[in-house]
Amino acid sequence: MDLFNFTDGREGYYGEYGGTFLPEILHSTIEQLKTEFRKAKDDPSFWQEFIELMQSYSGRPTPVTHLANLSKKLGGAQIYIKREDLNHTGSHKINNVMGQGLLVKRMGKTRVIAETGAGQHGYATATMAARFGFDSKIYMGAVDVARQRPNVFWMENMGSEVVAVTDGQQTLKDAINECLRDWVTNMDTTHYVLGTACGPHPFPEMVSWFQSIIGREAREQVLAATGQLPNRVFACVGGGSNAIGLFQGFMDDQDTQLIGCEAGGFGPGKGNHAARLAYKDASVGVAQGMKTYFLQNDDGNMLHTHSVAAGLDYIGVNPILVHLWENNRVRFEAVTDEQVTEALKLAMRTEGVIPALESSHGFAQAILEAEQMSKDEVVLINMSGRGDKDIFTIADALGDEHWKTFIRQKAEEYGPE
Amino acid sequence: MDLFNFTDGREGYYGEYGGTFLPEILHSTIEQLKTEFRKAKDDPSFWQEFIELMQSYSGRPTPVTHLANLSKKLGGAQIYIKREDLNHTGSHKINNVMGQGLLVKRMGKTRVIAETGAGQHGYATATMAARFGFDSKIYMGAVDVARQRPNVFWMENMGSEVVAVTDGQQTLKDAINECLRDWVTNMDTTHYVLGTACGPHPFPEMVSWFQSIIGREAREQVLAATGQLPNRVFACVGGGSNAIGLFQGFMDDQDTQLIGCEAGGFGPGKGNHAARLAYKDASVGVAQGMKTYFLQNDDGNMLHTHSVAAGLDYIGVNPILVHLWENNRVRFEAVTDEQVTEALKLAMRTEGVIPALESSHGFAQAILEAEQMSKDEVVLINMSGRGDKDIFTIADALGDEHWKTFIRQKAEEYGPE
Amino acid sequence: MALNKYITEQQATLAERKRPAMIMTHVVCGYPSFEDNWKELEIMQEFGVDLVELQFPFSEPSADGPLFVKANQEAIENGVRVQDCFEFMAKVTKEFSFKVVMMGYFNTIFKTGQRAFLQQLKDAGGHGFIVPDLPIDEAQELHAIAKELDLSPIVLMTPTNTDARLAELAKSADGFVYTVARKGVTGSNTNMNEEVAGFIARCKQFTEVPLAVGFGVSHADDIAFIGQHADIAVIGTAALKAWEQGQETALRQFFTALLK
Amino acid sequence: MALNKYITEQQATLAERKRPAMIMTHVVCGYPSFEDNWKELEIMQEFGVDLVELQFPFSEPSADGPLFVKANQEAIENGVRVQDCFEFMAKVTKEFSFKVVMMGYFNTIFKTGQRAFLQQLKDAGGHGFIVPDLPIDEAQELHAIAKELDLSPIVLMTPTNTDARLAELAKSADGFVYTVARKGVTGSNTNMNEEVAGFIARCKQFTEVPLAVGFGVSHADDIAFIGQHADIAVIGTAALKAWEQGQETALRQFFTALLK
């Protein structure tokens, strides 16, 4: 199945989802991007260059690890994880970012901008900008700046300017809006490095393509390790880039179930979560450059969302995944904050791995299902990132008292402003 | 050159350094360890098992990355870095720890203990213990517990008990003493996972052997990338495990200079630094199980040491490296805290990499020398770990005001105890 | 068609009214409140404004600058709904003589239903709509319904467009064309210079439809400049800024200076 | 040889002294102070102690338990130097009738120089040395010098040693053998039971040298037990604990109860 063969439909559309909804002033910018991207995609040496860059700079291929202890404890399927956490900067975000960096070089632009929620994408972009020598500005909701200071610290130290966005909910979606505002002003020199498989065409296709490196590697690795294809493949879905990246490896393997795991937050009910497809609180809309499912009210204004994982705390979702969901190729499930922190604790104690809170959503759902499966079945989870950079969030999520004491002492040591 | 061929000398001695200085009660324990280690070292399937474990769990081989921007900026030699930061848990410490884990399994022991200073080795050991299902206790100086809380947090969450040692300077050396005390009590069930190439024989040899995976990979990789051997190879030296690990790959390459980079702290002068060989403040002694150079006074009592990098802040040094230094095979240099933080900043901004403060010592010395070398020469630096877990230390080292504000706010949010 | 006719008529009276160009102003529905909107519109009427954009607030106003972003946000927080905007528009079009176009983002229309939305717009007396995040390529259905209902889809032309694209845009143009004087979002000042004049001239090569010039118009000089090159001056942020600074008094002062 | 002779003599007077075993006590030089040490030693003399270990403080006392660790540390912080310890030892051996052995870690000896150290030990009137972190395999040089100077290297035997190793250790044994009653560091109590008796019996198979039993001896019962199986009871932490609790009074009470 070639998701990106648009000959029978409209370019940039997946079923009725996708499209390019942008101010007219960006028309030629996005056309240039489409053209350059198409050229790169059709040029095998570009992919080769990308692979080599990811090998030498980011340590790819990332391995697949068998979680024998966890599998045994659950008594069901054999659980494997794809180790995107071992990438440079600690998550799959770097795949997309380095790919776009190569395109920016081709387009001759000298400045990049990016939105970031959890900070992972901003961190990756700042890294890429330092490595490629681009100027860079990272937009981040003021609320996220406050809760994700460590990432801000690193971005700044790598030479990026970080702008705290004080509009709206002051989170990811507002940072995206602010990027669009910067882009309509500076498109001549500037490329907007979108961080997930969302936004206007060609971003969903482009991000999916770069992230497909995950699935290509994983399919081979699971086959080599187990002699079989995985029965089920789990990935968390924020914007949907790590999920589509992994799923593409198994798109034509009809016996492999693909499961997108969304942020169930406090559970169903508008405003309680960020599950666009697993719960029934979202509907189709057009915003942030694309047509897809959004958590919105009857007027088309966006709802507040909630998740313990900042990287999943987003109103919209990858239009390609919506299409695959409608066609029953991808199943969507949501897990609650509580299930997620339990899964995280279990992973740390039984296997010595620290999945990011985002990735822990995939773990939580897989744990639920693996238990019911037979011992000779195989499940694969995308460990999209590592949790150790989210210590503030995780310590808060786990309510760690020693940590609080440490922070109080540190504050005292620093003294008043 | 086989460093570990003891047929012409005493087992466990490198020149006049090394040996096994332990309480008699550990005699049979250390004999058992020597025997099991010897068996493992002579058994090619053991190394194979180790390699496979490191591939699937830790993402080895770690790549070698060309720092083209930095090289160009300095205008001298081509700088390459060996990416031990991309290992699971973020440093080379995991190589040694997983290797010892395999040995513990062979010996049928069920409990591990470890000392830790910066926390990296404790973190790695806690990870290994979770993965192998061992009970574990990590000893850490109370001063280090206070300054490295993030690592403590993760160790505890992976199921290890972390004990704050309140003796002596309350730092690394005191944690080692406390481990020895635990070991003389619980040797039947317990293996002491020493974290660096120090301590009584067979630890220096054993740790060096596991860490030699770095040098084996790196030699091949540099050859493949540049078509030549590196002219100079740099590694920071705390206890000396990452250095000996990398250097072993080039031991027989006489034209490759090997440079150990020590913690110059505030500069020469007793108590100001942790440079055992580069400065003239240390002398030969016997402590912590081995004979080597120590920073000590005329009575043989140990001096206070200082370094911005907790992992280099240690009184003693790998006896093998001392021997190689005396034989002019390894050159020793020290760089000051200030040079180190400047090198760190430069690495972040020009290449998007964040070396640990320990590793930044290697960067600092290499930067000094590369500038003077010609463009067709090649230098290799061991990036022994990533700095992003040391955000508190690095933020303090860089005096970041935003960070302080963030911590104050966080403390306020947590409220009084 | 209805809008085209109105604009032609207004155009004809410019000399008599001693106006260098027609004026279109902008109000964000329900910000600061519908009562304030009404007072603003009374003043605009007083100063003989020709057209008014009523912006329907949206939670993601990504083409707007800071002042309008805040206005959108607060209007939503105040509980302004799409229905309230239509009701307000109906009152406005009944009471005032300027013509009204809807301005807003596509999701508001899409979520209401394209036909339902335009029908309500028609019923409320609106004459057209400006939707900055809906490129013509995605607008076929909406434009088709508009044609049926005799509503004008206001197309934007921008300095970054190629000639080919301008030609394409011209095909959809109706009522007037909103020419964007510069890159960026609403709000900051535009330097009305040769570059802008050149851009307007380029637009004219492709369309006969009257041209509005927007983004950062705030001085009498700007109006004079626009009068020389185009047809309609769009007053957006500048008027809202005046209102925020001193309500009726400041807004009257602003228009007095602007139209002196 | 000198030490062996002394021990044999003391051994012979045990019945007459109504003692089940000889007693060796322990003092950390300069902790809490040399004055306190002196008062402790006076009491030990009073109670007819046979041997005293004078511990030279070391910064890394890795074979010691918490109380001695603290003692080592504070002595060093108080400025106690190796020379001070030798001077003190000289005064002690001149004043008191018990015999003195040095106890400490190898680095103190190594750093001073092995020959220089033992010569000073000899000059200060010491009879031997206990160095818990110096295994016999690393001790050839030190033991050879000791032999020259007629000093006894006190060897440790432990429950984890194999028979082969015990035989090996026995070869170096002189003066007495320090048998370690249990695993662990100094300080906590040892349960004097069959296991300990068995271990001592095992040691006796390999050496004729008198056996001291250490680690956790603190009650009269322990002394009785040791008297049945071995020769010398080593009183370490327990005495220091008493001193810390109430100086002379408490230490006298402790020995009274211990030796009743």
Ligand SMILES: Cc1ncc(COP(=O)(O)O)c(C=O)c1O
């Ligand atoms: C580690 C990690 N996983 C997953 C996500 C979710 O993004 P996506 O759905 O695009 O993979 C994020 C976003 O920040 C992330 O940081």
Ligand SMILES: Cc1ncc(COP(=O)(O)O)c(C=O)c1O
């Ligand atoms: C990242 C890193 N590098 C280097 C060291 C120094 O240890 P060694 O000299 O054994 O490599 C440490 C010790 O904690 C470390 O964490």
